[in-house]
Amino acid sequence: MATYTIEIDETFDVPRDRVFALFADHERFGKLLGAPAKRIRDSDQADPNGVGSIRKIGIGPIGLKETVITFEPGTLIEYTISSMSPIRNHLGRIRFEDAEDGRTRVQYTILFDDIVPYTGKLVSSALDQGIRKGIRRVPRLA
DSSP states (O other), X not given: OOEXXXXXXXXXXXXXXXXXXXXXXXXXXXXXXXXXXXXXXXOSSSSTTSTTOEEEESSGGGOEEEEEEEEETTTEEEEEEOSOOSEEEEEEEEEEEEEGGGEEEEEEEEEEEESSTTHHHHXXXXXXXXXHHHHTTHHHHO
């Protein structure tokens, strides 16, 4: 079993509250990634996208369910895959902080282990490319 890490560090010319709102909203997060996403369980917190909320990304049986495990408005979102998946010990962590001139820095880290040898490299590459492509949409979508 191998462990994989994806790290993306980008700064956007968009205020932090707008960038956070984009990543926090499950449907808009899907648009960012270019994949259908839908909140299928609301959080018990004030924000329906908070801790305990579940989103499904993908179509039909191909979709993955992700559960939000940390939700600190404006600062941090963490989630994990909570459905069957070709990977395990998954953690997605998205940190938001102010940068100079009203800009926003986003540090997006994904950690996971593969189950089937060598599949992790494929999954890692696909995730890395997909997120990097999608994150370029932040200024337009936020």
